[in-house]
Every structure is written in structure tokens, then in C-alpha cells.
Amino acid sequence: MIERYRNSFNTLFTKEKYLEFIHNLEEGFVKIPFRVAETPVFIPKALEKQLIAAGAELIALIKQPDFKTLTNDAIPAAWNVANENDHPHFLSFDFGICKDDQGNLLPKLIEMQGFPSLYGFQAHLANTYKTTFNLPHHLSPYFNGLNEAQYIDLLKSIILGKHQPHEVALMDVDAPEQKTLIDFLITKQFLGLKILSLTDIFKEGQNLFYQENGKKVQLKRIYNRLVFDEIADQTALFKGNFDPREALDIEWITHPNWFYRISKYTMPFLKTEFVPxxxxxxxxxxxxxxxxxxxxxxxxxxxxxxxxxxxxxxxxxxxxxxxxxxxxxxVIYEPVVQAPEGGIKVEIRLMYLWPDGQEPKLCINLTRLSRGKMIGVSYNKDFDWVGGTVGLMER
Known part of the structure; x- marks a missing residue:
């Protein structure tokens, strides 16, 4: 959307360079099972300011004293987890990029989540676009003046807290089989934590453990990537392992209840130009x-x-x-990214980190390109210049 970068990128783009980019992205990790777009999105300053303002309005609602009361019915009774904390540690807001009546770009909220997103992968993705396509150094995926080192330090403080990496596990139902495995592996590279499936963890008393090299290791904190909806018919997994809904001596990052509280359920309460x-x-x-x-x-x-x-x-x-x-x-998306063959619709996810005792901090973004009726990699399988990407801004 910043014309000089878009024109330069499109002029120099080749399919061979894209294949090199994918190779660089996967090297040392794993083959990516979802589509990654040919291009980053170059976010202009005016749109960046609007995104920041839109996010701030949503944060204001979430910080209201009565927010928990407002959203108590969001949590299904069968999936209400004990020991909920005061706020989520992760927030994601998805905005479709539209145009207003005057023809100006306008973000419109599509989805919101109190749940982790691809916080590791997006940093790696931005670096790989920049190095493979030789993009200017001053283009950045980060907000609030962050650089990569500061971002990783903040991510580390949120996920590990005061614990040692071996005491913290990134957990999903079957972690090695998840489509987001590359994000898990990059997060492990950044932080040194464990990657565990639900069935790798067992309970003794109120404590949780895993086995490593024949030894029992106690977990102090779980970086939760498990969406309960995905295992609604698989609760037999809990037998002989542990039931996440019980009162346990474990810290949740982020607590599972926030997945429901900050979700589509929240959207009817939002009255702003940025929300349909x-x-x-x-x-x-x-x-x-x-x-x-x-x-x-x-x-x-x-x-x-x-x-x-x-x-x-x-x-x-x-x-x-x-x-x-x-x-x-x-929400009527505007095809604002010019590809070699036509315009492409854009959705930008703002990704926040919320340290205990501090304010939520907008850190990085995840951007998706689409030619189909719906945004998302699974709805654009037969197109090119679509898929997951990242927004880059001038710094």
C-alpha cells in the first residue's frame, strides 16, 4: 500500500525468488503446511495510526471494571477452567481493510481473541521477507518503537515469567501434528521452553509433570495453545493424564477462559466506527x-x-x-494490494502482549491476503499472491 515499495517489489519479483524465500523460511524448522503469500504488505502511516486507534478503543472496553461480568456467559460451563487471572497475556484483533465514503482506508474489526497467535513465526517471517527480497532495513513489523531483540525479551518475560525454560511448556493437543508447528519450534528457539502434547503431561496431587530422559520434571507454567473446541469429543484424553479444568498448581499463559471472554461474543458490546x-x-x-x-x-x-x-x-x-x-x-474488503494480476484483499491482525501489572502493549502484526470470499489460507487454496504474510511499516 506504500506505492514506491509495492512498485519496486512487484517489478523485481520472480517465482524463483519466491521459492527461495519459502526455502529460507522453512530451513532448520519444518515444511509449512499453510500457504505463505508472495509478498509482505507495506502499511502506510495513516493506516497504521488508524489501526492503533482502533485497537485502543477495544482495549478500553476490555479494561472496564465490569468486563468479566459482561462476559461471564461467554464461557461454556463444560470448559470453565479454575483459577482465572485478572487479564489475558495475549490479545489479537483482526481488521479487514476497507474504504470509507471519502475513499480513505478504514480498518473494520472482524474477529478478536484473548489467545496466543503466531508470536514466534511472525518475527521470523518478517526477517525472511527482508533478507530474501533485500528490503530496506528501516521497514519493520513492530509497533511502539520495538526492535526484534526488545520484542523477544518481552515475549520471554510474558511466557517464562520467573521460571526456568524447562519448567514451562508450550502445550497443544498433539503438538507435533499441528499446522502451527513451525511457530512452536521458533518459539522454542527464542525461549528454550518445552513443546508438549496434552498426553505428555501427567498429574500427581495438584502438580503437573512430564518425563525427560527417564526423570520426572515439574511444570510451573503452561503456554497454552490448546483450543478446547477442538477436543470437545476427546475428553477421554484427560484420563490418566490431567484435566485442564481442575484447580491445579499451574500458571496459565494465557488462562483458557480468556479465549471465550475475548471473542466474537465481545463484539455486540462494541459501538465504534471500527466495528461492524x-x-x-x-x-x-x-x-x-x-x-x-x-x-x-x-x-x-x-x-x-x-x-x-x-x-x-x-x-x-x-x-x-x-x-x-x-x-x-x-465487511466489504477493498482490494488495496496490487498484485501482478489484480488487486488483493487484506486483513491485519494486531498482536498485543500484556505483562502482569502493566498495560497491554501492541507489538507485532499478522497479515493475510485473499482473493476468495473469506480471508484465511484454507479458503484461498487455488490462488497465488494470497495467504499468511506480515505488514511492514516505515521506522
Whole structure:
């Protein structure tokens, strides 16, 4: 979107250079199972300022004293985890890039998460774009004046806290099989922590342990990457290991309840130019006449699962649990990134770290490019110049 960088990048781009970029990205780690885009996004200063302002408005709601009361019903009773803390350590806000009535770029909120994102991979991704494509040194994926070393130090302080790396585990249901494994491996390289599957961890009393070289090692903290929705029908995994919902002598980074509190559930409470009109389906007093301008989303889903884009009256009447759905005005993405063949739609994820006793800090971003109806790598498999990428800003 910064024209001089875009024109230069497109002029010099070759498919051979892209293959070299992917090789460099994967080297020493693992083959990436999701599509990475051919290009970064060059974010202009005006849009950067708007993104920061939009994020600040959302943070203000989350910091309200009654926020927990407001969102208590967001947490499914079956997945309410004990010992919740005061705030999430990670926040992510996804904004579709649109245009206002005057033709200016405008971010519109699509999704929000109180859950970790690809905090390791995005730093590596930005470096690899810059080195492979020989991009200017002063282009940065970081906000708030951070450089890479400062960012990794902050990430380390959030995830490890006062503990030693071997006392902290990045945990997912089956960690080596996750599509985000490359992020796990980069995070391990940065911080030295363990990567464990749920079934690698066992309980004695209220404490959690794992085995290494025939020895029992106590865990003090879990960097949680497990989405409970993904194991709703696999609770047998807990038998003989541990049940995450119990009161345990463990620190959660971030506590699992925040995945639900800060989610699509939060969006109907937000009234700002940066948030599309959103309603809980069970609170609608009248169904909009222009349903073609709305999208129907399940509250408790991940990665776009269950979303109905072309909504009909029949879709609404067929919903058996309207309290678990939202109806949201569609966001019209503007194809603002110029590829060799046409414009591409953009979504920018702002990624925050929130240290205990401090304010949330906007740190880095994750950006996605799309030609399809929905943003996301799984909805753009047959296109090029789409997929996961990163926004770079002038510093």
C-alpha cells in the first residue's frame, strides 16, 4: 500500500525468488503446511495510526471494571477452567481493510481473541521477507518503537515469567501434528521452553509433570495453545493424564477462559466506527430486510468454521441455539494490494502482549491476503499472491 515499495517489489519479483524465500523460511524448522503469500504488505502511516486507534478503543472496553461480568456467559460451563487471572497475556484483533465514503482506508474489526497467535513465526517471517527480497532495513513489523531483540525479551518475560525454560511448556493437543508447528519450534528457539502434547503431561496431587530422559520434571507454567473446541469429543484424553479444568498448581499463559471472554461474543458490546454492526441472534427484535448484507457466525468456532456468508431467512430459522450465534453486517474488503494480476484483499491482525501489572502493549502484526470470499489460507487454496504474510511499516 506504500506505492514506491509495492512498485519496486512487484517489478523485481520472480517465482524463483519466491521459492527461495519459502526455502529460507522453512530451513532448520519444518515444511509449512499453510500457504505463505508472495509478498509482505507495506502499511502506510495513516493506516497504521488508524489501526492503533482502533485497537485502543477495544482495549478500553476490555479494561472496564465490569468486563468479566459482561462476559461471564461467554464461557461454556463444560470448559470453565479454575483459577482465572485478572487479564489475558495475549490479545489479537483482526481488521479487514476497507474504504470509507471519502475513499480513505478504514480498518473494520472482524474477529478478536484473548489467545496466543503466531508470536514466534511472525518475527521470523518478517526477517525472511527482508533478507530474501533485500528490503530496506528501516521497514519493520513492530509497533511502539520495538526492535526484534526488545520484542523477544518481552515475549520471554510474558511466557517464562520467573521460571526456568524447562519448567514451562508450550502445550497443544498433539503438538507435533499441528499446522502451527513451525511457530512452536521458533518459539522454542527464542525461549528454550518445552513443546508438549496434552498426553505428555501427567498429574500427581495438584502438580503437573512430564518425563525427560527417564526423570520426572515439574511444570510451573503452561503456554497454552490448546483450543478446547477442538477436543470437545476427546475428553477421554484427560484420563490418566490431567484435566485442564481442575484447580491445579499451574500458571496459565494465557488462562483458557480468556479465549471465550475475548471473542466474537465481545463484539455486540462494541459501538465504534471500527466495528461492524453486530447482534446476538437471540436478542434480535426484527430480522434485517437486507440479509444479503449480513453474515451469520457461531460464537464458539475457530478458523471460520460454521460461518454462513450468504444468509437466508431459512438459515436463521434453522438455528436451534440462537444464543450461540451472532448476526454481523458484512465487511466489504477493498482490494488495496496490487498484485501482478489484480488487486488483493487484506486483513491485519494486531498482536498485543500484556505483562502482569502493566498495560497491554501492541507489538507485532499478522497479515493475510485473499482473493476468495473469506480471508484465511484454507479458503484461498487455488490462488497465488494470497495467504499468511506480515505488514511492514516505515521506522
Amino acid at each position: 454492526e453486530t447482534h446476538f441472534l437471540n436478542t434480535l427484535t426484527a430480522i434485517p430486510a437486507d440479509l444479503e448484507n449480513y453474515v451469520l457466525k457461531p460464537l464458539f468456532s475457530f478458523a471460520g468454521k460454521g460461518v454462513i456468508i450468504d444468509v437466508t431467512l431459512a438459515d436463521i430459522h434453522n438455528i436451534k441455539d440462537p444464543q450461540n450465534w451472532i448476526l454481523q453486517r458484512k
